Amino acid sequence: MxxxxxxxxxxxxxxxxxxxxxxxxxxxxxxxxxxEKRIRDNYNRVNNAFTKYYKNFKIFYAEKANTNLAVMRILEEEGSSIDAVSPGEVYTALETGFTPDRILFTGNNITNEELKYVYEQEVILNIDSISALKRLAKITSPNGLKLSFRVNPNVGAGHHDHCITGGPMSKFGIMEEEAADVYNLAKDLGFNPIGMHSHIGSGILNPEPFKLATESMMNIAGDVAANANIDFEFLDFGGGLGIPYTPEENLLDIDNFAKEIVGIYKSKLNEFGIGKPAMYIEPGRYIVxxxxxxxxxxxxxxxxxxxxxxxxxxxxxxxxxxxxxxxxxxxxxxxxxxxxxxxxxxxxxxxxxxxxxxxxxxxxxxxxxxxxxxxxxxxxxxxxxxxxxxxxxxxxxxxxxxxxxxxxxxxxxxxxxxxxxxxxxxxx
Missing domain, CATH: 2.40.37.10 (Lyase, Ornithine Decarboxylase; Chain A, domain 1)
Structure with missing residues (x-):
């Protein structure tokens, strides 16, 4: 350690x-x-590791980990984007200088008022449920609005049961078997779905669950691309990168981790002929x-x-x-x-x-x-x-x-x- x-x-x-x-x-x-220096070093270590293997890559800092305004400004200066999970986090990101195109909002059990507020801020919307999609269509004018969906790749991992956000017991995301239908529904409602997102948990030091989730989500993306005719602009694999807390735990080899994840990503892009969409991840804990x-x-x-x-x-x-x-x-x-x-x-x-x-x-x-x-x-x-x-x-x-x-x-x-x-x- x-x-x-x-x-x-x-x-x-x-x-x-x-x-x-x-x-x-x-x-x-x-x-x-x-x-301050440690935050900058951590951010750049992740960014350098992934861009070494895939240039079209972005970090969306998981803001919920630490919303201190000085921390937000440091990461804005470094060029980070933001993973926001509440309207308040969207507001904080905007107030600290992040432009709407650098903010991805992923809510769950969100109210109509919150949906309307986030939509009006013109940030990137990542929808968690069919309910939210249908309500968004009623309270806005879709008119080709670009959005993304959070899918549950049926893989979960984390340092505690409360931190596992994927798999059959998780409240998050749409099911694998309904994904293509949901993307088609979004198109029928007038939206333009261009992204996919997943998140399996937090505090992960073993890369194997993340690799399984990457493969699973890429398989879902391949099915959606084929059966809903989606041209993906980005695929977001969420966060969860852990840090060692106990003396027995070891640092995550971020370069090797990036190499393996990007390797799976590129292989699946070629297998399904998806093109070269941007690759996003959402580290929070690892950075701060x-x-x-x-x-x-x-x-x-x-x-x-x-x-x-x-x-x-x-x-x-x-x-x-x-x-x-x-x-x-x-x-x-x-x-x-x-x-x-x-x-x-x-x-x-x-x-x-x-x-x-x-x-x-x-x-x-x-x-x-x-x-x-x-x-x-x-x-x-x-x-x-x-x-x-x-x-x-x-x-x-x-x-x-x-x-x-x-x-x-x-x-x-x-x-x-x-x-x-x-x-x-x-x-x-």
């Missing part, structure tokens, strides 16, 4: 050239620290996951039936361990070179028994006031945070070449009341 862990001469963990101890002292804790740390201050060391290290945030700040039983590597940022000597639980400050960042983690001797750094906190971390237990959401800092900038202010107690209204009759 490549922890991407940097330790400076003081023995402190640093990120983006900035000392985490200094950052915690300047901005307070809990604190998300985002490494290892580009951020969560810094927490130890405020309590409690020897109970177990030894608990209490910190100043809970699952309202980082939900993944409680929701997915996810492992995040943890280091004592001010004792990065110290030898691990004791087994402890890292416990949050939310009033829930499940509010734990780690169980039985072997770490150096921890004292109150120490700084804990939780690694790989760039994806599905702040974006899933909440104000549960009436705790304000934390701040975010962007670091680059040792310099730091506040990119999200820490909420205050007053912010907990935003948009709430007490009826006059209940006021004293």
């Amino acid at each position: 490549d922890l991407n862990l940097k330790i400076n001469q003081k023995g402190n963990v640093e990120i983006g050239g900035a000392d985490t101890i200094s950052l915690a002292e300047e901005y307070g804790t809990p604190l998300y620290v985002i490494d 996951g290892d580009a951020a740390y969560l810094l927490l201050r130890v405020n309590s060391v409690k020897q109970s039936y177990r030894k608990f290290i209490g910190v100043d945030a809970g699952f309202n700040t980082l939900l993944r361990p409680a929701m997915y039983d996810s492992y995040h590597h943890i280091v004592v940022a001010n004792k990065a070179n110290a030898t691990p000597t004791e087994k402890v639980d890292i416990a949050g400050n939310v009033c829930e028994s499940g509010d734990l960042f780690a169980r039985d983690r072997i770490l150096p001797k921890i004292e109150e006031g120490d700084l804990i750094a939780i690694l790989n906190a760039g994806a599905y971390a702040f974006s899933m945070s909440s104000q549960y237990n009436s705790r304000p959401r934390t701040a975010e800092v962007l670091v680059n070449n040792g310099e730091s900038e506040l990119v999200r202010e820490r909420e205050t107690y007053k912010d907990l009341f935003n948009n709430q209204i007490i009826p006059e009759r209940l006021k004293k």
